[in-house]
Amino acid sequence: MLGKEILKEFQDIVGVENIDDGDVMTNAYAYNWCIEFVNYMEDKEPIPFSPIPKAVILPSSTEEVQKVVQLCNKYGIKFKAQSTGLGPWNQPSTDNSVIMDLRRMNRIVKIDVKNLYAVVEPYVSGAQLQAETMKYGLNIHMPGAGPMASTLASHTSMAGPGFTSPQTGYSARNVLGTEWVLPTGEILRLGSLGLKNEPDWYSGDGPGPSLRGIMRGWVGTKSGLGVFTRVATKLFPYPCHTEYVLKGHSPIYDFKIPNFIRAYVVDCKNFKHLEKSFIRIEEEEIALICSHMSSYAIMAIFSYTIESLMDKIAFGSMKSPLLIVIAARTKREFDYKQKVMNHLMEELNLINIIGTKYEPESLFYAECLRTNLGYHGFIATGGFQSAKGQCDSAALCLRAEMKNKPLKQKYIEKGVIANDFGEGAWMTSYESGHFFHMEAPTFFDQTNEESVKGMGEYMKESNQMDLLKHLGVPFFIEGDQLHNHWGPHLMNYHNWLRKIKEAFDPNGVSDSGFYISGNEGDV
Amino acid sequence: MDEEEYQKMIKRCVRCSVCKWIPQVQIKSQKYASGCPAIDIYNYHPYSGGGKIILALAYEMGRIKPSEELRDIVYKCTVCGNCAVACKYMSTLEPIEIMMKLREKLVDIGCGPMPQQKTYIEAVKKVNNPYNEPHEKRMDWIPDDIILDPKAKVLYYVGCTSSYRRKEMAIAAARIMNEAGVSFNILREDEFCCGSPILRTGDSNTFEEILNKNLDIIESKGIETVVFSCAGCYDTFKVDYPLSRKYDFKVKHTVELFDELIESRQLQLTNNVPITVTYHDPCHLGRNAERYEDWDGDVVPLMPLISINIPPKPKRTGSKGIYDAPRNILKKIPGLKFVEMERIQEYAYCCGAGAGVKSAFPEMAIKTAKIRIEEAEDSGADILVSACPFCSTNLQDGIMDMNSKLKYFDISELILMALGLEPEKLKQATTEGA
Numbered sequence: 001m002l003g004k005e006i007l008k009e010f011q012d013i014v015g016v017e018n019i020d021d022g023d024v025m026t027n028a029y030a031y032n033w034c035i036e037f038v039n040y041m042e043d044k045e046p047i048p049f050s051p052i053p054k055a056v057i058l059p060s061s062t063e064e065v066q067k068v069v070q071l072c073n074k075y076g077i078k079f080k081a082q083s084t085g086l087g088p089w090n091q092p093s094t095d096n097s098v099i100m101d102l103r104r105m106n107r108i109v110k111i112d113v114k115n116l117y118a119v120v121e122p123y124v125s126g127a128q129l130q131a132e133t134m135k136y137g138l139n140i141h142m143p144g145a146g147p148m149a150s151t152l153a154s155h156t157s158m159a160g161p162g163f164t165s166p167q168t169g170y171s172a173r174n175v176l177g178t179e180w181v182l183p184t185g186e187i188l189r190l191g192s193l194g195l196k197n198e199p200d201w202y203s204g205d206g207p208g209p210s211l212r213g214i215m216r217g218w219v220g221t222k223s224g225l226g227v228f229t230r231v232a233t234k235l236f237p238y239p240c241h242t243e244y245v246l247k248g249h250s251p252i253y254d255f256k257i258p259n260f261i262r263a264y265v266v267d268c269k270n271f272k273h274l275e276k277s278f279i280r281i282e283e284e285e286i287a288l289i290c291s292h293m294s295s296y297a298i299m300a301i302f303s304y305t306i307e308s309l310m311d312k313i314a315f316g317s318m319k320s321p322l323l324i325v326i327a328a329r330t331k332r333e334f335d336y337k338q339k340v341m342n343h344l345m346e347e348l349n350l351i352n353i354i355g356t357k358y359e360p361e362s363l364f365y366a367e368c369l370r371t372n373l374g375y376h377g378f379i380a381t382g383g384f385q386s387a388k389g390q391c392d393s394a395a396l397c398l399r400a401e402m403k404n405k406p407l408k409q410k411y412i413e414k415g416v417i418a419n420d421f422g423e424g425a426w427m428t429s430y431e432s433g434h435f436f437h438m439e440a441p442t443f444f445d446q447t448n449e450e451s452v453k454g455m456g457e458y459m460k461e462s463n464q465m466d467l468l469k470h471l472g473v474p475f476f477i478e479g480d481q482l483h484n485h486w487g488p489h490l491m492n493y494h495n496w497l498r499k500i501k502e503a504f505d506p507n508g509v510s511d512s513g514f515y516i517s518g519n520e521g522d523v
Numbered sequence: 524m525d526e527e528e529y530q531k532m533i534k535r536c537v538r539c540s541v542c543k544w545i546p547q548v549q550i551k552s553q554k555y556a557s558g559c560p561a562i563d564i565y566n567y568h569p570y571s572g573g574g575k576i577i578l579a580l581a582y583e584m585g586r587i588k589p590s591e592e593l594r595d596i597v598y599k600c601t602v603c604g605n606c607a608v609a610c611k612y613m614s615t616l617e618p619i620e621i622m623m624k625l626r627e628k629l630v631d632i633g634c635g636p637m638p639q640q641k642t643y644i645e646a647v648k649k650v651n652n653p654y655n656e657p658h659e660k661r662m663d664w665i666p667d668d669i670i671l672d673p674k675a676k677v678l679y680y681v682g683c684t685s686s687y688r689r690k691e692m693a694i695a696a697a698r699i700m701n702e703a704g705v706s707f708n709i710l711r712e713d714e715f716c717c718g719s720p721i722l723r724t725g726d727s728n729t730f731e732e733i734l735n736k737n738l739d740i741i742e743s744k745g746i747e748t749v750v751f752s753c754a755g756c757y758d759t760f761k762v763d764y765p766l767s768r769k770y771d772f773k774v775k776h777t778v779e780l781f782d783e784l785i786e787s788r789q790l791q792l793t794n795n796v797p798i799t800v801t802y803h804d805p806c807h808l809g810r811n812a813e814r815y816e817d818w819d820g821d822v823v824p825l826m827p828l829i830s831i832n833i834p835p836k837p838k839r840t841g842s843k844g845i846y847d848a849p850r851n852i853l854k855k856i857p858g859l860k861f862v863e864m865e866r867i868q869e870y871a872y873c874c875g876a877g878a879g880v881k882s883a884f885p886e887m888a889i890k891t892a893k894i895r896i897e898e899a900e901d902s903g904a905d906i907l908v909s910a911c912p913f914c915s916t917n918l919q920d921g922i923m924d925m926n927s928k929l930k931y932f933d934i935s936e937l938i939l940m941a942l943g944l945e946p947e948k949l950k951q952a953t954t955e956g957a
Contacts, residue, residue, distance in 0.1 A: 018566075020567060022590075023588070023592070024578065024593045024596060025569060025592070027581045027586045028568060028574055028577045028578055028581060031577040031580070032538050033536075033537040033538045048580075049581075049586070058567070084540050085540060085568065086538060086539050086540060087538075101566075101567070101568065103566050124553065127544070127550040128550060128552075128553040129553070131553060132552065132553050146539070146547065148539060148540050148541050148543075148544060148547055244551070246548060246549060249840070249841065249842030249846075249868065249869055250549075250608055250611075250840050250841055251612045251613065251842075253546075253549070255548075304613060306829065306830075308835075310825065310831055363548070370547060370548050370550075372547050372548055375541075375613050376613065378537060378613060378614060380828075380829055381828050381829060382535045382537070382614070382615075383535075415827035415828070416828075417828070418826070418828045443829075445828045446535065446537075447531055447534040447535060448828065451828060
């Protein structure tokens, strides 16, 4: 709890009803998905609760966020900002912390149709923004986490690969003008928004100050370097007609499939051929979705229950599956894309299972367009998280997957993670094969302590393997312990990162549990 | 949900926040993407379906103690079920069942329900209705010209709200049945509260007594079909009673009966009703009116950590609510233009009145109603129609509060108009309610 006088000062900023330091509220905000095995990895009790925040604060504007941050500096209290709040990264790392839940900052500030960007506050979800941009025939990039996740959080503070990444890229690449409340309470406006004359949101890097690398780098600072209050993100042409008709009832809605969309599931048989096929298909710049998944994951994305997943066991015989979705706005464009795909199928000797051996529910296409496929990961055990998280060439990503397979198999045989044939991987290209992303979704049972511990051990071992086998940096290298472990192997980057933290957050108030602290051991 | 299942399930929320919205694939605008009145109004995560699962876990782990703070959060929820629909799009979690179990636990230790709810529970025990009205006045709604048949096999279970507060609904239902030649009777002095407002507070012991009393009476009369104009009574009889005690008679909501009568031409809608109408799906008639299906299968461990149900366990997803019947009726009224709101059927937004919220947290009820009324206005309709006396009261309160030009009718009143009968305006818009 906060002291009465400090509580009063926070109340003066956000109003009495928008701060709560009671036991019930603060305990509820201490819970999150996957925090149990993160706790285990940090030698803590493997329970799904983080340290309890001193209070939960609901600011409604940039000015209120700024004042809250200033007050945190005044009293040496850390803050952790969260928007839609999925995942352990939203949790405080110390009980000397307040959570800023940005739920009341939920406005779509602007959709600039001509210049193809939208400006949003933290609590605008991907589904909300997409629904509005669809009205203009436009689309957004959504992360694999799904349409319920905050667009701003993904773009400013997290990794951000998504199913439509071949067309819509990567969150870090889509950030334009940004409004940033620094850990000191100063407000910094990046890109064209920082211009003295005629500031606007259209560019993230210039004219105006460009600090994208510091602001978020590859995987974001997860509220370890201030609070982002508004951001402009790129818009893209919606991949097909925007008429969106969904009839029937949950969960298997009947979707009126747009005229110009088609899915392909092909088995590339082995990694070598997968790499070649992946790159060739992406070179042609026709795919809306081009994802390599394990055969298990392919089963999952077409399923809505564990029972119906197991009905699709025939997919389990595939060795190196690839899911491709093409979509077009006109018949001419669609004919072209199909023609190219036909040519590629012949060239690469691939056979499409869709339409021959299997026909998905029409809803599958709606989920492709609304980026809802990732949610199917919860079907098997109710809990999953990804190891790895490489962002590199197709060859390195696939090498990481290959190396991970026996490790995963070891933990499957221990019975602590679910059996996905050891293959569990999701890999997508960014920007038509410009570069690639690979992660290894792994299913565990969060209600089972042995499974939680096993998942923690597996994650540790997977991280270590990436280091020793030169497989690139996994995206969940977060916090002092892991940065200190990895830094010496990577040109001591952690020292530089720490200097950034020190410079931007001299009082160390922006909770660094999932970033890096300025003063090692500060957290 | 038994205790073992509860203890396991409260550990499974992934805090994805899907429960705060309508099903993700159904989101068509920013404005109407949300599905949970409690989180819309109170903002803090514990007010959401997932948040209440976390509270249940924190409570079981001893991290939080019974308190007014806990009680208020747990009871600031209309149990509308949107969170369950959104969550169970993919998951097998049961946020509403968990929350009801948590309410039961709070009642058991004397921490729940809310004081206002305790008052109406006492009223039900004393005078058989939550409004504390004299039991002998329960039949006052009946006009002299209504024809009842003491030998009828169809029973019209009027319910407390239609009997005392929304008499126009009871009158309209009775007149329509008379017009169609449906022979029916009412329980008169033997009709008591169905127990719904008590059950939703978590007082399951009192509810159990009420359901047994009601079933004893109905079964003793050889009734074949019980008809309800109250969505709350209908849901309680249809879904909740069989969980404690099975019965043999059929249950129907009046919209189902009237739809059948129109289809069979026993009711002929001939009068022009030139209005533009939108329909609000009551939670108790829609997503919550889906029965639990018996399942006697096996949980078969398939591999470590993965079990499957053989045969598959039926999942209540809200898909089997009564959605078509009211729409069929409206579309058959001559001259009536029917338009839909954005959030409909199993992902309809709640009116805000249910589960004791109207009595314990009237400000929450009104705020929720106003959100729904704005959505109805945006549909382009002049008239908002529904089929539930709770929705009727709360939505009309909302209309008055925000000076909306929208008018509210129960669907049975529109049928009366289409039949050429003058609907009696006995609206007693009152803020009292359960």
